[in-house]
Amino acid sequence: MSIALIATTTTTVRDAEFDLIQRHRAGDRSAFDEVYSQFAEMVWNVALRLCGDPDRAADLSQEIFLRVYRHLGGFRGRSTLRTWIYRIALNHCRGRLEGVGRWSFRRLFEEGEESVEPLPDLSRDPEEQAVASDDGRRVTQALALLPLEFRAAVVLRDLEGLAYDEISAVLGVPIGTVRSRIARGRERLRDLLEKES
């Protein structure tokens, strides 16, 4: 993608976000509905991967969206709306989950069954999907054992696909710290997965 095209796309996104915020400030109730539709899947998956418990993830997601609603009018556009919502989500989850420990993860894959409905992967046949789901369980369990700060960095990078500078903006830490947390998180994850196999 050329630089000119990237710049145009970014401007269009920012314009659309600005319009959305203006509508919200003017009392247009459908503006927040649009924010919810656009970011519900993102907030839910981040909350679920960070806390590991679908019930708790639903509570967290609800609380995150209420915070978004409360502060949306004050959004100044210093970052994209997506980054801003990620930041609210991460801060909220961090506040709620610090000190909770690994117990909260037991429900996600207990009894060998995932209690949330994954999005269908039409590119795989059922057998491939079953193998992937088994491996997914192992990876999720290993992810659950990471300290929260490493887990957050790995989730943002490897599951959400954010670039280092965006993770730095979301977590409010320098890029060097992001790099180190991602590397250490992945290293521990790799060790845990190797130990298991």
Add this chain to the structure above:
Amino acid sequence: MNRTSHLTAELVSAYLDRELPLAERRRLDLHLQSCTACRQSVDHLRGTLGRLAALPRSNPPAALAERVRWGVLGERREPERRRSFGARLTSGWGGLAALGSALVLALGVGIAHDFATARDRAFALKPPREVVTVSEQGFLFLPQTTSRAAGRTFVWNEDLWVEEGVKEASPRRTVLASSPAGKQLLARYHDLGYLIRGGGRVLLRDRRDTLELWSGS
């Protein structure tokens, strides 16, 4: 970095993410051509990243949208109440009366503010959808009243709203609406306030517990 020192985990990780400056990346490419151990580290990590990338994403539960909607409704009504009170303060005799009320409020009931705010926010909501159906129980046809709140269905049973699927005989923990746990619950599910007003009680599942939420009046 030279031929004898190996790449750090941090470098390998940033290398695979293409988050290194071009010059550094070229240096690493050169090193990897001659270092089997580092090539293995890169392959190892690449495998782990592949497994992470294969984790499926899931859709949020359908009830989440409803829970957020109710929460937002509670938020909307709060400022509306404040605004209408403010407007009364600025108009004629009504203003004097409202000012008097404000002084009384400020002097007398400040302590109760926190609970009153949470409770009023919950009570200010319009009732959730309440449906009366006729269900067959034995030989009798009895009317059954159900209500939707907190993204679930509650069935009215004499003096208690019971969440669908929860047995009334379940061991339970009673939570007073004015207690910290009760306030927390009402903050999460504003619309439960409707069900407990006027002394009502609600039996529901919260995570792994069965709770009986009670207004205390």
